[in-house]
Amino acid sequence: MFTKERALKIAVIVLALIGGYDLIRAYMHTFNIWHASAEIAQMSQTPDTMWLMNYQGAMQLMSGLIYLLIVWKAKKIAPYVLMINAIANLYHLFSASLNGVLEMQTSAFNGQYFMYVYIAIIFLTGLNYLIAKKRNALG
Template identity: 45%
Template sequence: MLSKSLSLKINTIVLIVIAIVDIIRGCMHTFNINYAAANIAKIDPHPDALYLLGVFGMSNFLTAFIYLIIVWKAKHIAPYILLIIPLGYLVGIIGLKTQGVQMQSDFNGQYMMFGYFAICLLTSLTYFTSKK
């Protein structure tokens, strides 16, 4: 079993990596939007869909910068943030389901997101199950 301090260091490192991934996602969703839509998300290049993809990229930049500030100023909350990330998306998925919104495209990015969520959840759980 890991110690709390080692687990906190691991959580902090993972949060840095997640921030970097979000910066990359932000760049893909905003600056490489046509490539990302056609080759990664596999969605039709409808202007509204591209615009929404770009807006999501803006939120990726926002979350990335918030995660970096947390790492810089408040490392002790990194495990909580990693736990909140998949929970926040779960709330969003529930909202989409209750509104009857369904994907029609392949959306290959979902597989990367499942890994992203699993890493966040498992890493945060290492902290909450570690010994003092």
């Protein structure tokens, strides 16, 4: 298993990569919205859907920049930020399922598969740090 220090270093690297990935997603959801919605997500291009997708791009810009700021100025909170991100994404999936939104999908929405991998990576990276920290505390 990893030491606490190594697990933190991995979490910082993953957060930096996720920050960069979120900046790419911000571009795709805003300035490349028509291609991303048709070719990647394969979702319907209704005005409401495109508005929400564009708004999501603004949120991706914010999260990407915040993640990179954390990597630059506050490395010690990187694993916790990864866990918060994972919990928020799982909350979204749970609420969408509970409200019946997932079952109402009319398109393949291939973008969801990227998100499943994204959630798994950030959750496991954060969990790895928490386990390493606990082992370090136990001696």
